[in-house]
Amino acid sequence: MMAIESPMVTADVIEAMEFPDMAAKYMVRGVPKTIINEVEELEGAHPEQSVLSAVLRAAGDQ
Amino acid sequence: MCAVGMISEKDAGTIRDLFEKNLVEPVQIEYHTQADAGEDGDCQTCKQTGELLADVAALSPNVHLHVHENTSEVVPSFELKGKNRGRVRYLGIPAGYEFTSLIEDIIDVSRGETKLSAATREALAGLKHPVHIQVFFTPT
Secondary structure (H helix, E strand, O other): OOHHHOOEEEEEEEEEOOHHHHHHHHHOOOOEEEEOOOOOOEEOOOHHHHHHHHHHHHHHOO | OEEOEEOOOHHHHHHHHHHHHHOOOOOOEEEEEEEOOOOOOOOOHHHHHHHHHHHHOOOOEEEEEEEEOOOOOOOOOEEEEOOOEEEEEEEEEOOOOHHHHHHHHHHHHHHOOOOOOOOHHHHOOOOOOOOEEEEEEEOO
């Protein structure tokens, strides 16, 4: 949803079983797993505020 | 009403209604696949993904599928284009729960708006650096 609102955001929704190399790179064991700018990780579902905080940290804007 | 390929009759009817009520601007689905994709090819899900996206596009005159073969993009993958400001891409077949997300994303891309709070939208408007969000799922 954040990618719909902001031109600065690119969101990729990735099916882990079809892309095992990518899943292995990010050590995806449980889903959903969210990686933001390769520096923030969120395991499982998270509330909006939590995701936003991670986005701002990853962007260096917090 | 009739079933559309990979989508059940019931679901097709529900999605058709949702699209009719909610789509505002056209949405383009730019789909990247292998030519002659089949179950014996390198891309095991390219054919299925293409068929599923074609079935979704058939449910509204405002959803258009464009197929690109043998591009440099990862396959199967597709991008939604409409009134979204950033990029929304799917890698792999959007099965299970992600299919629901796809339908919701098509609607949001068409409208250029989401259910994010005003505070979140304000914070996103202030982003000064690019953000790449990768969400991994498995079909359930």
